[in-house]
Amino acid sequence: MVERNSEPSAQERAGRPFPVSWDQFHRDCRALTWRLNEVGPFHAVVAITRGGLVPAAIVARELGLRVIDTVCVASYDHDKQGDLKVLKGISEQTAKLGGGTGKGLLIVDDLVDTGKTGKLVRELLPDAHFATVYAKPKGRPLVDTYITEVSQDTWIFFPWDTALSFQPPLRDGAA
Numbered sequence: 629m630v631e632r633n634s635e636p637s638a639q640e641r642a643g644r645p646f647p648v649s650w651d652q653f654h655r656d657c658r659a660l661t662w663r664l665n666e667v668g669p670f671h672a673v674v675a676i677t678r679g680g681l682v683p684a685a686i687v688a689r690e691l692g693l694r695v696i697d698t699v700c701v702a703s704y705d706h707d708k709q710g711d712l713k714v715l716k717g718i719s720e721q722t723a724k725l726g727g728g729t730g731k732g733l734l735i736v737d738d739l740v741d742t743g744k745t746g747k748l749v750r751e752l753l754p755d756a757h758f759a760t761v762y763a764k765p766k767g768r769p770l771v772d773t774y775i776t777e778v779s780q781d782t783w784i785f786f787p788w789d790t791a792l793s794f795q796p797p798l799r800d801g802a803a
């Protein structure tokens with residue numbers, strides 16, 4: 629765990645770990661696509677980087693969409709949320725597909741937590757459909773479609789942020 633100062637990080641505050649494997653993530657993305665298939669059709673996918681890139685690729689593959697754009701946002705530095713910055717918006721071509729307001733565009737992210745990232749992107753594309761794989765209660769009202777809700781005190785560990793490691797037996801003091 630990286631400690632930069634004495635304040636507890638969002639991950640430490642969350643406390644309850646929820647590790648997600650690649651298999652599980654793939655299954656959850658497919659489940660999300662089943663729901664989105666009832667809502668579309670969509671002109672294009674807009675992934676919120678970086679976490680949204682992985683589900684966006686899977687969802688786009690399942691929905692047969694080949695136009696994929698990004699909104700590049702920087703907020704959490706590892707696990708501490710700082711000021712949100714939009715580093716890159718969608719292209720002019722994607723904006724045209726969405727009629728200027730995002731209608732018919734599908735925004736994809738891995739999760740909503742406080743909802744700050746989702747709120748910012750919704751302001752950029754108010755009529756787009758916003759989908760995430762996971763949702764915590766604070767951010768959930770911002771999302772149109774999601775698959776799994778976890779409690780606000782849960783920290784989701786994504787497979788691209790983690791690696792398999794040895795766990796001591798319970799008898800030896802494992803949690």
Ligand SMILES: O=P(O)(O)OC[C@H]1O[C@H](OP(=O)(O)OP(=O)(O)O)[C@H](O)[C@@H]1O
Pocket residue numbers: 676677678679680701702703704705706709737738739740741742743744745746767
């Ligand atoms: O609802 P919020 O409290 O705003 O948190 C959700 C955002 O936080 C994470 O991204 P992060 O900013 O860590 O960047 P990353 O996607 O590049 O990992 C996650 O991928 C969401 O985009």
Ligand SMILES: O=c1[nH]c(=O)c2nc[nH]c2[nH]1
Pocket residue numbers: 704739741782783784785786789
């Ligand atoms: O990997 C992550 N897991 C989370 O639960 C989370 N919340 C905000 N940002 C997050 N990143």
Ligand SMILES: [Mg+2]
Pocket residue numbers: 676677678679680737745
């Ligand atoms: Mg993100």
